[in-house]
Amino acid sequence: MKNPGDLALDCVRTLAPYVPGKPIEELQRELGLEDIIKLASNENPFGASKGALAAMQRAVADTWLYPDGSGHVLKQKLAAKLGVDSTQITLGNGSNDLLVMLAEAFLGPGLEAVYSQYAFAVYPIAVQATGAKGVVTPALAPDSPMPLGHDLNAMARAITPRTRVVFIANPNNPTGTWVPAADLHAFIAATPAHVLIALDEAYFEYTEGLGLQDGINWLREFPNLVVFRTFSKAYGLAGVRVGYAVSHPSVAGMLNRVRQAFNVSVIGLAGASAALDDTHHLASAVKVAVTERARVTARLEKAGTRVLPSAGNFLMVHVGEAQKRFEALLRRGIIVRPVGNYGLPEHLRVTLGTVDQNDRFLKAWEA
Numbered sequence: 107m108k109n110p111g112d113l114a115l116d117c118v119r120t121l122a123p124y125v126p127g128k129p130i131e132e133l134q135r136e137l138g139l140e141d142i143i144k145l146a147s148n149e150n151p152f153g154a155s156k157g158a159l160a161a162m163q164r165a166v167a168d169t170w171l172y173p174d175g176s177g178h179v180l181k182q183k184l185a186a187k188l189g190v191d192s193t194q195i196t197l198g199n200g201s202n203d204l205l206v207m208l209a210e211a212f213l214g215p216g217l218e219a220v221y222s223q224y225a226f227a228v229y230p231i232a233v234q235a236t237g238a239k240g241v242v243t244p245a246l247a248p249d250s251p252m253p254l255g256h257d258l259n260a261m262a263r264a265i266t267p268r269t270r271v272v273f274i275a276n277p278n279n280p281t282g283t284w285v286p287a288a289d290l291h292a293f294i295a296a297t298p299a300h301v302l303i304a305l306d307e308a309y310f311e312y313t314e315g316l317g318l319q320d321g322i323n324w325l326r327e328f329p330n331l332v333v334f335r336t337f338s339k340a341y342g343l344a345g346v347r348v349g350y351a352v353s354h355p356s357v358a359g360m361l362n363r364v365r366q367a368f369n370v371s372v373i374g375l376a377g378a379s380a381a382l383d384d385t386h387h388l389a390s391a392v393k394v395a396v397t398e399r400a401r402v403t404a405r406l407e408k409a410g411t412r413v414l415p416s417a418g419n420f421l422m423v424h425v426g427e428a429q430k431r432f433e434a435l436l437r438r439g440i441i442v443r444p445v446g447n448y449g450l451p452e453h454l455r456v457t458l459g460t461v462d463q464n465d466r467f468l469k470a471w472e473a
């Protein structure tokens with residue numbers, strides 16, 4: 107056997123791996139640039155709050171100990187904040203971990219999961235690795251009011267007796283698009299009970315005023331709903347990897363069976379718990395992102411660039427020769443995200459940074 111890797115399961119060998127944003131250090135090594143800004147992974151440019159940073163620094167002293175595998179303190183705080191029972195919460199090493207746990211627990215050969223074209227790239231990976239079939243529904247047309255967004259009618263039509271999970275990112279990454287709360291509510295109400303709805307609310311904090319759902323309010327009505335949230339975006343904690351799922355306790359019980367015993371680190375637990383108290387930091391970071399979303403969109407449109415509607419902390423722009431534009435920005439020390447791996451070779455995704463960073467991006471764009 108030449109390549110022992112070929113011994114892997116077919117469903118794994120045929121997977122297209124996740125393509126992350128380009129790290130700052132890599133660009134430093136390649137171009138020898140000093141002043142680099144990364145607008146490529148939808149991180150919060152203001153970072154973690156002071157309280158979260160201090161809590162994580164204190165937690166360093168405890169890193170010789172295994173973390174509390176039940177995440178008791180963080181779960182209690184989340185339960186109180188969200189108005190749910192702590193038995194409904196599952197913690198993850200980022201929400202990515204939880205999406206994988208859901209697939210592991212509920213999918214396998216002979217079963218299907220439905221997601222939209224251009225939906226978040228982790229869904230196909232999580233689904234296919236279990237041996238289940240990923241059923242991709244066509245996205246809304248580029249000239250529709252929500253270009254490239256999820257088409258709920260197409261998704262409903264794709265559900266069969268073999269379907270166990272439907273993934274909906276609202277808003278979606280990388281498109282930024284969303285489905286209105288009323289449409290989503292009707293979709294979930296019409297979904298048969300043998301199907302779990304995985305509602306990914308990674309960008310929940312940025313959606314206010316745009317008519318999206320707060321999925322946690324729907325959990326009583328829909329026992330087959332699972333809501334995913336994260337500390338990676340608005341809370342500025344992407345590097346320590348903490349996310350959570352809120353679901354019916356019986357679903358949480360199944361996720362807990364496949365969860366790695368100590369999946370959230372000592373530092374992650376401390377940082378996330380403290381971050382929940384720093385509501386001011388969260389609100390001010392979100393406010394900048396929301397204001398900048400409108401300002402940067404208007405400036406790009408003025409420069410003749412087509413921008414998709416976004417409910418997230420990022421914009422999807424249509425640029426034609428995206429790879430050339432991406433490389434030109436790299437030479438100016440600005441990392442954005444090509445989305446060719448999503449089948450969108452003519453688009454770039456740009457994370458909203460601080461006002462100064464966005465100005466630097468706009469100047470480079472307009473040059």
Ligand SMILES: Cc1ncc(COP(=O)(O)O)c(C=O)c1O
Pocket residue numbers: 147148199200201202203226275277278279306308335336337338344347348349
């Ligand atoms: C829609 C969506 N869901 C989930 C995630 C996973 O985030 P994390 O694992 O950092 O919580 C991301 C990250 O980019 C995302 O965009």
